[in-house]
Amino acid sequence: MADVEAVVFEIVAQQAHVEPSALHRTTEISSLNLESLDIVEIIFEIEERFDISLLYNANEASSTGGGSFQTVGEVIDYVAKHVDQPGGRKP
Template sequence: MTDTIRSRIRAIIAEQAMLEPDQIDDHATPADLGIDSLGLVESIFALEEEFDIAIPFNANEPEKSDFDITNMGTIIAAVERLVSLKAA
């Protein structure tokens, strides 16, 4: 299931960045991918809708939130955690 979640997250982010999913590297930041703040908000809404989760409003402040949007790896890990909490 984790690979499926990763693939779906990559597809959502790739669509926003106008890239192919295989061009999305775990170390890439949203800025590296050409995603501005509005695009990031749209991506967050798409992730919430896709996985039926609620991403904290302060996700852009990792020191204040459990959801870290620093790079793709941290975004994937945070979404996976929220999905697993929802399933529990």
């Protein structure tokens, strides 16, 4: 879980052009100026890094552009839930 957290912070930070240390579990995605395509790129990076497949669909995104995630912590939890399953979620 700690690994997941560090890696998600790193990936989100890179996409949001901020330092990883500036991110916390409670950081609001909407405060990071991330658009829906940025979230899609974050999911892609996570899949590549953990070699998992996530059935993420950007249409679950809220109008704030944060995907279905409100906070960075929610992204971490989402990944952590799937990272232990080999191959991640499959349809």
